[in-house]
Amino acid sequence: SAAASASFSSSSVATAAAPCPAANISCATVNIATVGSAQARPFSSRPPRRQQQQQQQQQQQQRQQDYQRRSNQRNDANSAVDNFARNRRAKAARGSSLRTHAVSIFDGDYSDPNDIDVDGEEQPFAEGPEYDDLDDDGWSGITPEENVSLYKKWEDSALEHMAKAREDGDGAPYNPDDYGLQMGSGTSEADQVLQQEALRQQREDDAQRKRWGENARPKARTREIDERGRAYGRGGRKTASARVWIYPGEGMISVNRRDFVEYFPRESHRESILGPFVATRTAGSFDVRVQVEGGGLSGKAGAVRHGLARALERYNPDYRPAMKRLGYLTRDSRMVERKKVGKKKARKSPQWVRR
Numbered sequence: 001s002a003a004a005s006a007s008f009s010s011s012s013v014a015t016a017a018a019p020c021p022a023a024n025i026s027c028a029t030v031n032i033a034t035v036g037s038a039q040a041r042p043f044s045s046r047p048p049r050r051q052q053q054q055q056q057q058q059q060q061q062q063r064q065q066d067y068q069r070r071s072n073q074r075n076d077a078n079s080a081v082d083n084f085a086r087n088r089r090a091k092a093a094r095g096s097s098l099r100t101h102a103v104s105i106f107d108g109d110y111s112d113p114n115d116i117d118v119d120g121e122e123q124p125f126a127e128g129p130e131y132d133d134l135d136d137d138g139w140s141g142i143t144p145e146e147n148v149s150l151y152k153k154w155e156d157s158a159l160e161h162m163a164k165a166r167e168d169g170d171g172a173p174y175n176p177d178d179y180g181l182q183m184g185s186g187t188s189e190a191d192q193v194l195q196q197e198a199l200r201q202q203r204e205d206d207a208q209r210k211r212w213g214e215n216a217r218p219k220a221r222t223r224e225i226d227e228r229g230r231a232y233g234r235g236g237r238k239t240a241s242a243r244v245w246i247y248p249g250e251g252m253i254s255v256n257r258r259d260f261v262e263y264f265p266r267e268s269h270r271e272s273i274l275g276p277f278v279a280t281r282t283a284g285s286f287d288v289r290v291q292v293e294g295g296g297l298s299g300k301a302g303a304v305r306h307g308l309a310r311a312l313e314r315y316n317p318d319y320r321p322a323m324k325r326l327g328y329l330t331r332d333s334r335m336v337e338r339k340k341v342g343k344k345k346a347r348k349s350p351q352w353v354r355r
Contacts, residue, residue, distance in 0.1 A: 221313075221317035221320065222317065223314065223315065223316065223317065224314040224315075225314075225315065228247070229247050229248065230245045230246065230247040231245070231246050231247070231311045231312070231314045231315035232244070232245055232311060232314065233246075233306075233307040233308060233309065233310030233311030233312070233313070233314060234307050234310065235302075235303045235304060235305065235306025235307030235308070235309070235310060235331075236303050236306060236331055237295065237298075237299045237300075237301075237302025237303040237305075237306060237331075237332055238295045238296075238298075238299035238302070238303075238332075238334075238335060238336065239294045239295045239299060239335075240292060240293070240294040240295030240296075240299035240300045240302070240303040241292070241293060241294050241303055242290055242291070242292035242293075242300065242303035242304045242306070242307040243290070243291045243292075243307060244288060244289070244290050244304065244307035244308050244310075244311045245288070245289045245290075245311065246286040246287070246288050246308070246311045246312065246315060247286065247287055248285065248286060248287070249285075249286055249287025250284065250287065251283065251284035251285070251286070251287065252287045252288070253287070253288040253289075253290070254288070254289055254290065255290045255292060255304070256290070256291060256292060260273075264297065264300075264301060266297065269297060269298070269301040272301050272302070272305055273301055273304050273305050273308065275305060275326070275328060276305065276308050276309040276312050276319075276323055276328050277308075277312075279319075279322045279323050279325075279326055279328065280312055280319040280322055280323065282312070282319075286312075286315075288308065290304055290307070292304055302332060305328060306328070306329075306331060306332075309323045309328035309329050310329065313329065
């Protein structure tokens with residue numbers, strides 16, 4: 001192998017040292033430079049990163065310039081439309097032959113403006129020698145002092161007219177307060193009517209507030225005991241209904257003329273029924289007689305407890321808070337859900353069969 005490498009190196013050197021026919025340089029020098037440059041920097045078609053950033057900045061600037069140019073064009077179009085409309089309005093105003101003047105309330109003509117004059121044209125404003133004192137702008141030359149004096153004259157003439165009408169009507173002397181002309185006096189007929197109306201409205205509001213207060217108060221509960229010293233309560237649960245009577249005794253309970261333990265063999269039902277006695281701490285103080293019908297044992301037990309709680313409340317209203325806190329006075333509204341068509345029960349579906 002050493003001999004082979006030596007021979008290879010000597011032949012390559014000899015070949016590299018041979019002169020090139022195209023130029024007076026050695027082929028070994030050209031080949032080495034070419035190979036070295038290819039290994040130092042490989043060929044790539046992507047431009048440098050800085051050149052890419054410059055291109056992106058130029059594109060962004062171009063987009064901003066295009067947006068600004070389109071915005072200026074829209075603004076110019078809108079301004080042209082506004083100028084055209086403004087010129088049309090100004091031209092229409094200049095071409096109008098009707099001029100509207102401001103006329104004083106004392107100099108105005110209150111006749112029908114649709115009256116036609118001899119020439120067949122409408123007269124929207126009064127014309128004549130009495131209106132010659134109007135200036136070019138249509139305003140009267142009356143000063144504020146003259147205007148106030150004219151108003152005083154008009155007021156005096158109105159008062160005289162009303163006084164004369166009153167004297168001609170019933171012969172009673174004229175009193176300016178009757179017309180409420182002296183504001184704030186409170187002695188005119190109109191003021192008295194207003195005062196009476198306000199007083200009536202105030203009384204109605206006070207009565208309404210009093211009724212609201214009475215309705216907001218809790219209802220006064222009293223004892224409800226019959227001539228035999230019994231208190232009655234009716235209870236319900238599901239489809240069961242129970243009528244319960246309680247009276248002072250030794251704690252004997254009969255249900256449909258049967259013993260309490262015999263009628264309700266379950267201990268949970270008996271504990272539920274005796275709940276109101278435990279809440280009010282009156283166990284063994286009352287005898288109970290119950291008439292219950294409808295439903296099953298659970299429904300009957302709930303109905304008896306509900307009726308017993310109501311009977312205790314009527315016997316002594318002070319028992320109400322303790323039972324109300326535990327929900328014994330609330331009728332349980334839960335009922336059995338009805339069966340639907342196509343269902344086995346309320347919600348149970350029949351067994352699914354493929355075929």
